[in-house]
Amino acid sequence: MITAILVFTGIYLFFVRTLAGQTMDQLAFDGAEFGRRSVTPLAQQLLDALPLVSVVAGLVLAGIVTAVRRNGKTLIVAFGAALAAVLTTQLLKGGLLSRPDLGVEGYDGNSFPSGHTTVAAASALAIFLVASPRTRWLAALGGSGFAIAAGVATLANGWHRPSDVIAALLVVAVWGCVAGLVLTRGPWASTAARGGSAGVGGRVQLRILVPFAVVAAAAFLVTYFRAFGETPGPLIAYIGGVTAIVAAGLGVAFAGTRLFSRLP
Structure with a gap:
């Protein structure tokens, strides 16, 4: 949890509060024009349906799993954490955090973190x-895929910058850690048998994560050193932004799988 908070803070301070960070973020936003021409209809449909689909799917699937496993306390904690994450994002974006105007072309006020990505x-x-311990890694992988798709759609459709999306994932990660603590300590702790292994699931997630992380890091370096040059390369920045979103989503899923593999 502390790591997620520190990373969130670092992203905010660099990409929102500094000229270099704002420039890089805006380059990725501008570079989305290359993909926007072909994916906008699909991205728009996804974004329009996202809040309702996320809420309904979350309620139905979580309710079914809870009914099968007969663990209502976990469902209450899970919904509480999800609601807290959504409210936290709205508070941060609506008043607690600000985006200074540093003269970067395309400045459009604060959009950090992304509300749509947080909901997903x-x-x-x-x-x-x-989910049960043995299937939790699958839930993490599928859930991260859904959140990643929502985040990339907001970028492709010109709603959010890459840092907004990654910050939203970190907000949810923090509240996921809080939920984990509640479920393992105190009166809410489950007495169910512990079990499950993150071995196979973690390896699958890691094999998908590493290539995206490498591409994201390379694109970041290229964009950083060319951000103020004559050829800034918005397409490279856009590719870096997309792969960074994917890597962040998979990274959160991997960390959750490993940290909560022994959750009751």
């Missing part, structure tokens, strides 16, 4: 928490 990731978190 929070719904995935609820399902992840109520």
